[in-house]
Amino acid sequence: MKKTPAFNPTVLLAAALLIYPLIFSGAFYLDIGVTFLLAAISASAWNIVGGYAGQVSVGHAMFFGLGAYAPLLCYTLFGWAPIVGMPFGMALSVALAVLIGIPTFRLTGHYFSMATIAVAELIRIYFGTWDLVGAAIGLQGPATARGWWDLTFRSELPYYYIFLAVLAFLLGLTFMIERRRFGYYLRAIKAGERAARSLGVPVQQTKIKALALSAAFTSVAGSLYSIKTGFIDPESGFGILVSVQMVIIAALGGAGRLFGPLVGALILIPLQTATNTWFGGGGTGLTFILYGGIIVLIARYEPGGLFDLWEHVRPRRWRRKHAA
Amino acid sequence: MLLEAEAVSKAFGSFFAVREANLSVVEGEIVGLIGPNGAGKSTFFNCLAGDATPTGGRIIFAGQNVTHASPERHAQLGIGRTFQVPATFEGMTVLDNVMVGAYLRHPHHNDARDHARQIVELTGLSTQTDMAAHSLGTPGRKRLEIARVLATTPRLMLLDESLAGLTPTELQEAIGLVRKINEMGITIVIVEHIMEVIMTLALRVLAFNQGHVIASGKPEEVVKDEAVIEAYLGHGRHKHRSRSA
Amino acid sequence: MLLIQVIVGGLLLGAIYALFSSGLTLIWGMMNFINFAHGEFVMLGMYVSLLVVVWLGGGPAAFGFTAAFALFVLGVVVYLSLIRFVLRGPMLSQILSTFGLALLLRYTAFWIFSANFVSLPQTSLSGTINIAGVLMPVPQLVAGVIAVMLTFGLHLLLTKTTVGSQLLAVSEDRGAAMLMGIKPDRMQALAWGLSAGAAGIAGALMAIAYPWSPSVGETFGLTAFVVVALGGFGSVPGALFAGLIIGLIQGLSAFWFGPIYKDIVVYALFVALLWLRPQGLMGKA
Numbered sequence: 117m118k119k120t121p122a123f124n125p126t127v128l129l130a131a132a133l134l135i136y137p138l139i140f141s142g143a144f145y146l147d148i149g150v151t152f153l154l155a156a157i158s159a160s161a162w163n164i165v166g167g168y169a170g171q172v173s174v175g176h177a178m179f180f181g182l183g184a185y186a187p188l189l190c191y192t193l194f195g196w197a198p199i200v201g202m203p204f205g206m207a208l209s210v211a212l213a214v215l216i217g218i219p220t221f222r223l224t225g226h227y228f229s230m231a232t233i234a235v236a237e238l239i240r241i242y243f244g245t246w247d248l249v250g251a252a253i254g255l256q257g258p259a260t261a262r263g264w265w266d267l268t269f270r271s272e273l274p275y276y277y278i279f280l281a282v283l284a285f286l287l288g289l290t291f292m293i294e295r296r297r298f299g300y301y302l303r304a305i306k307a308g309e310r311a312a313r314s315l316g317v318p319v320q321q322t323k324i325k326a327l328a329l330s331a332a333f334t335s336v337a338g339s340l341y342s343i344k345t346g347f348i349d350p351e352s353g354f355g356i357l358v359s360v361q362m363v364i365i366a367a368l369g370g371a372g373r374l375f376g377p378l379v380g381a382l383i384l385i386p387l388q389t390a391t392n393t394w395f396g397g398g399g400t401g402l403t404f405i406l407y408g409g410i411i412v413l414i415a416r417y418e419p420g421g422l423f424d425l426w427e428h429v430r431p432r433r434w435r436r437k438h439a440a
Numbered sequence: 441m442l443l444e445a446e447a448v449s450k451a452f453g454s455f456f457a458v459r460e461a462n463l464s465v466v467e468g469e470i471v472g473l474i475g476p477n478g479a480g481k482s483t484f485f486n487c488l489a490g491d492a493t494p495t496g497g498r499i500i501f502a503g504q505n506v507t508h509a510s511p512e513r514h515a516q517l518g519i520g521r522t523f524q525v526p527a528t529f530e531g532m533t534v535l536d537n538v539m540v541g542a543y544l545r546h547p548h549h550n551d552a553r554d555h556a557r558q559i560v561e562l563t564g565l566s567t568q569t570d571m572a573a574h575s576l577g578t579p580g581r582k583r584l585e586i587a588r589v590l591a592t593t594p595r596l597m598l599l600d601e602s603l604a605g606l607t608p609t610e611l612q613e614a615i616g617l618v619r620k621i622n623e624m625g626i627t628i629v630i631v632e633h634i635m636e637v638i639m640t641l642a643l644r645v646l647a648f649n650q651g652h653v654i655a656s657g658k659p660e661e662v663v664k665d666e667a668v669i670e671a672y673l674g675h676g677r678h679k680h681r682s683r684s685a
Numbered sequence: 686m687l688l689i690q691v692i693v694g695g696l697l698l699g700a701i702y703a704l705f706s707s708g709l710t711l712i713w714g715m716m717n718f719i720n721f722a723h724g725e726f727v728m729l730g731m732y733v734s735l736l737v738v739v740w741l742g743g744g745p746a747a748f749g750f751t752a753a754f755a756l757f758v759l760g761v762v763v764y765l766s767l768i769r770f771v772l773r774g775p776m777l778s779q780i781l782s783t784f785g786l787a788l789l790l791r792y793t794a795f796w797i798f799s800a801n802f803v804s805l806p807q808t809s810l811s812g813t814i815n816i817a818g819v820l821m822p823v824p825q826l827v828a829g830v831i832a833v834m835l836t837f838g839l840h841l842l843l844t845k846t847t848v849g850s851q852l853l854a855v856s857e858d859r860g861a862a863m864l865m866g867i868k869p870d871r872m873q874a875l876a877w878g879l880s881a882g883a884a885g886i887a888g889a890l891m892a893i894a895y896p897w898s899p900s901v902g903e904t905f906g907l908t909a910f911v912v913v914a915l916g917g918f919g920s921v922p923g924a925l926f927a928g929l930i931i932g933l934i935q936g937l938s939a940f941w942f943g944p945i946y947k948d949i950v951v952y953a954l955f956v957a958l959l960w961l962r963p964q965g966l967m968g969k970a
Contacts, residue, residue, distance in 0.1 A: 172780040173956040174721075219960045225776045226719040229784075230910045231959055233721075237907060238952040245945050297543045297552070302813070304540045307529035314489065314523075315592055316515030316544040356903070360788065363781070371777055404792040411785025415771055 129378075130284075137276050146272045152385040153279035154341055158358075158367035159377035160286050161333035165326040166363065167371030168299065170306030171225065175232030176362050179209040180237050180333040181353030183338025185243070188348055197265040198257050202339040206332045213331035217324040222344065223224055233356075240354035249362070254349025257342065265345050275344045282340065290374055302326055357404065364407050367414050370423030374414035379422055442467040442502060443488070443596060449496035450483050457483040459651040460497065461633050463629075465596070470618075470628045472638040472659065475648030482524065482600070484648065485631050487609050489521040489598050490514035502595065515544060520594035522573075522602045524631075526581035528588070530574040534565055537573055539586055543592030556591055563587040563617060579610050583617070590621065597621065599630040603637050615640055635663070649672070689819050691940045692933060697821075698895075699932015704832040705887035705905065706912035707839050707924040708880030712737050714919025715856035715876050716772060718779060722763075722787035724906025725883045729790065731897050732798060738805055745893060752889040753882045757902030760881025764874045783812020787906065794899035804896035824894040833925070839883060840921045852876055856919070904948060911955040912938050917965030927965070 119143060136149055158180060165171050186205030187198030216235060220228040244252045261268040293299040301322045304312040313319055321353045342348040352358070361384075369380030391403045443465040450458040458480045465471050475481045486492040488499060490511040498507040501517055509517070520541075524570050529537050538556040546552040560569055563583055568576060573584060582602050589597060603614045611634070618641055632638055638645055638659050645662040647655040649671035655662045662668055709723045720726075732753040737748035763786065771778040813820050843849040854862040857873040862869060891897065912931050916923030931951060938950040958965070 166777070170776050172777055174780065174784055219963070223959070223963055224716075224717065226717075226780070227959060227963065229721075229780050230719060230914075231956065233950045234907055234910065234955045237903075238949055238956070241945065241949050241952075296549055298537065300540050300543060303532060303536075304529055307531060308527045310491075310511075311523065311529065312540070313511040314491075314515060314521050315541045315588065316512050320513055340681035341583055343507065363784075367777065367781060387856045401792050404788055405796060408788030408790075408792060411781050412767065412789060413785075413967045415774075415782035415785060415852045416767055419775055419781070 117179070123368060129375075133280055137273055141308065146276060148385060148389055150272050150279060150344065151389070152268070152381050153276065153283055154337060154344075155365055155385050156381040157279065157283050157286060157340070158337040158362045158376050159369075159381060160283070160290065161337060162362040163291075163330075163366045163373075163377050164290065164302075164333070165323075165330040165368050167246055167330055167373070168293075168302040168306065169323055169326045170372075171221070171323055171327065172229050172363075173232040173327075173330075173359075174229055174349060174363060175234070175236030175356075175359050176330075176334055177354045177356065177358035178212060178232070178236040178336035179334035180358050180362075181236075181239065181243070181350070182208045182212065182292030184342035184348045184353045185249055185255065185338075186335075187339050188257050188342050189249060191257055192250075192255050192314040197263075197267070198343050199228050199265065199267055202336065205335045205339050209331040209335035210328045213327040214324055217327045221323045232359075236354055236356070236359060240350045243354065245379060250349070252350065254347060254352075255342075257346035259346070268346065272344075275340075279340060282336065287374060287378075298322070298325070300391050303372070308349075346413075348431060360404070360411075364385060364411055364414075366421075367419070368410060368420035368421050373421070375421045376377075376421055376423055383422075441465070441500075443629070444500040445488065446499065446500070447482075447497035448487055448499060450480075450482065450487055450492060451495045456651045458487065458494075461646075461651075461653050463488075463496070463625055463646060465629060467595070467627050468622070468625065470622055470630065470641050470664070472642030472645040473629065473631045473648065474633070474638060474645060474662070474668075475654075479648040479671065480651040481648040482630055483651075485521075485598060485600060485629075488629065489519065491521075515562075515592055515594075518593070518595035519598065520589035520592050520624050521598040522582070522585040522589055522600050524600040524604075526578065526585050528576075528581045528584050531572060532606045533570050533572055534576070534584055534587075535560060535569045538587050538591045541588040542572070544592040557585050559591045562620075563590065564613070579606050579614075582606075583614070586617065586621075588628075594626060596627045596629065599628060599632075601631055601633065603630075603632060603634060611636070625673040686818065688940070690821070691936045693819060693821060695933040695936025696929050697825045697832075697932070699929040700829040700832035701887050701890050701928075702905075702908055702912050702932050703928025704836045704839075704890070705884045705910045706916070706928050707921045709751050709869065709909045709918055709938035710913045710916065710921060710924045711839075711843070711852075712880050713735060713892075713913060715852065716873060718768070718772065719783070719910075720880070721780070721906065722790060723783075723880070723884060723909050724904065725787050725790035725794075725902040726756055726759070726884035726897060727774055727888040727891065727905045728794060728897070728902035729759070729956050730885035731839045731892040731901070732794065732888075733885065733887040734892040735803060735805060745889075748892075749886055753886040756885025756888075757878040757882035759777065759885075760877040760879070760906045761874050763881070764877035768872070768877065781889070787902065790901055794902075800898055800900065802896045802898045805892050809812045816928040822894065825843070828890040832887065835886065836921065836925050836928075840925070841844060842879075843921060848875070906957075907948075908951060911951050911958070913965075914955055914958045914963065915965050920965070923965060930950070 137146055162176050166173055183205035187201035189197045190196045190201035216231055220231045245247050249255060258266045258268050301317045304317055305319055305322060309319055365380035366377045366385050368384060369378060370376030388403055414421060441464055445461060445463040446557050447460045447462060448458060449456060449460055461484050462524060473481045473485065483492060487494045490506065490509050493508055496504060501519060504517060506514060532593060535556055538559050539552050542552040542556040546555050560566055565587055567581060573581065576584060586602060603611060606614055615637060618628065642659050644657065645659045647662050647668045654667045655665040705727050709720060712718055712720055733752045733755050734748035737751050738911045739741040767782055771782045777932055811823060813822050814826060843853060851867045852872050859869050907929065912924055912927045915931065916927030935947045935951055939947040
């Protein structure tokens with residue numbers, strides 16, 4: 117069905133995101149907005165390798181954490197503006213991605229997933245002992261801005277628009293990939309590796325590229341996080357909850373769909389904020405019981421997430437609407 | 441000689457699934473592989489396709505030694521295959537399935553799509569272009585697999601029981617399609633149980649049993665071969681079997 | 686002398702690792718499936734033991750059997766309600782199913798029991814024994830020895846009994862097994878029960894000798910992965926040797942480098958294995 121540009125959902129969404137902070141300008145709402153964008157960026161990055169290519173990483177926090185530590189480390193060691201550390205984080209993440217991908221992508225999917233947990237945990241525990249990166253205490257960013265380049269803002273508004281720009285860029289890139297050979301190859305790998313090979317798809321290489329790309333952007337998300345928060349420690353960088361959040365957000369909305377992670381974040385971030393507020397300290401525990409339950413339900417009933425659920429439900433409504 | 445398999449063996453431990461099988465295929469031919477289940481023809485077929493690595497012998501394609509080459513390499517060189525149980529990309533549309541194949545020789549999106557459309561047209565799938573692969577029945581999926589492989593512009597196509605489970609009308613259409621593909625200049629090696637397919641399409645036939653090639657030649661001759669008949673109907677037909685009281 | 690104690694201690698702990706890892710390897714070998722919640726099964730076995738002691742005043746035999754039985758049932762239920770369906774599905778489903786289950790179990794345990802470390806009240810097994818000059822805590826000794834016996838017992842069950850050969854038949858060739866009248870679904874449910882039961886009783890044994898909290902599930906899960914990777918996926922004898930080796934390596938790492946390194950070394954070993962020898966010591970990749 118062709119829709120006139122005024123009702124194009126993508127345009128509407130973009131408009132909504134752009135004007136959101138102008139309408140909901142309180143610090144509380146702004147914070148949710150920023151958290152939402154960050155979650156959408158990480159989950160969209162995960163989506164490239166986990167959703168499109170079907171290689172389920174449950175330890176993506178390793179890339180997030182590296183990206184989060186790099187800027188603050190550069191600041192702490194050399195006094196540089198934290199943003200300068202972002203490319204270093206990306207480079208490290210890409211290197212790590214290749215290091216993990218080469219041996220594990222030759223084996224069945226489960227090996228890769230197990231390896232991602234093991235490596236993320238390994239790094240988390242190690243960073244907790246490593247004085248250079250602040251051990252268990254972690255690192256901090258500049259307390260007050262020395263200049264605009266420190267990106268230390270008192271209001272969250274500038275962060276909101278920076279993150280929105282990054283999200284737009286990532287989604288735009290993903291959209292382009294979807295329409296090109298790389299995207300088709302990713303989907304073919306997910307749908308049937310053996311068949312993909314027989315058609316000349318360079319499966320090993322493609323998976324590694326997907327993981328590297330995903331790692332790079334996850335690292336960016338991590339950098340943005342630590343620059344905004346001004347703080348990082350092993351748990352907030354490499355903790356399993358970081359990995360879980362990425363996975364559940366992408367999977368709930370629809371893994372392998374362009375806007376899947378966005379939809380997932382739209383639902384889960386407010387939900388998470390609500391349960392944290394209502395249950396106070398016990399909230400985080402309850403939130404993750406809920407997450408666990410949601411993940412199991414998705415796995416059992418609708419692995420394609422809400423987008424797939426919508427498509428299964430929609431034909432019936434369409435038929436009823438157009439009957440007789 | 442487009443394809444030469446010389447004394448190809450595939451052993452799993454001490455069990456030989458294929459034992460010293462030879463095959464020479466001239467460009468433009470259609471060759472059939474027959475034999476009862478477990479005879480080794482599928483394993484041999486997988487060796488030709490690069491899905492299995494022979495433990496003995498070698499396979500030469502267009503002058504290149506492909507004995508240890510990966511399936512991807514096979515595709516690049518121009519060897520394509522279908523799967524006995526259709527392995528179409530279920531969640532993707534017919535066109536997208538074929539495009540994955542088309543991208544091998546047409547890296548750019550528009551070229552790939554145009555080429556894929558042509559192939560979809562050629563294989564009679566145009567009415568289903570935008571349907572998801574999983575909504576096609578098994579005959580549709582088998583046809584889609586053929587289209588997908590065709591899109592890789594192969595020189596040699598290995599068809600693994602691609603014509604099984606079809607109604608008589610569908611079978612005739614499929615036979616016509618295979619013939620059309622062959623007339624485009626593509627060499628075909630086909631594993632098949634359906635005699636009609638073998639008799640009408642194949643110029644030459646190889647019969648397998650217990651890992652060996654037990655007969656080869658024109659279809660009419662091979663089908664009448666004693667060893668072949670015995671293989672299908674069970675060994676021991678001419679032997680005495682000791683029975684416990 | 687201290688070194689010998691560390692070695693023995695490591696081996697005893699490794700024996701328990703071997704026991705619960707053999708359950709994981711059984712499932713892998715049979716269904717090409719990894720249970721990401723396996724560590725949580727062990728953790729639950731530990732808490733079940735605690736509850737039996739605290740509520741029912743039961744001794745080791747009581748809570749041992751209860752843990753084994755309760756987890757056996759849980760394993761079968763998980764298979765029938767969840768695993769059976771995702772086995773046929775995409776990889777995302779398969780991985781998320783037990784990963785989500787792990788979170789569910791782990792955080793429910795946090796919620797019910799809090800994050801505090803607990804241990805069993807003094808049981809009849811306590812004190813230390815002096816064997817040839819080496820001082821060994823009785824609980825650890827008993828737990829380790831029983832663990833070895835049970836792992837060996839599982840191996841015998843699989844290789845020497847009819848049920849065992851039926852299980853192995855399904856893992857070798859589903860189709861052929863079906864033709865022989867074996868019901869794969871039933872066998873797979875049984876395998877899940879055995880796997881979880883082994884984890885449960887390993888938890889009970891663990892509880893006798895070591896303190897714990899809900900967080901141990903994650904560590905045990907990863908340890909099980911490493912043991913299974915080292916021992917060869919699908920091989921129970923492999924899991925036994927690998928478990929002992931991993932326990933030993935852990936003990937020595939803690940002794941030489943410090944307690945925080947005991948997990949780091951094990952995880953690093955896992956990564957090294959993936960690079961160098963994914964099929965492990967004695968199994969199919």
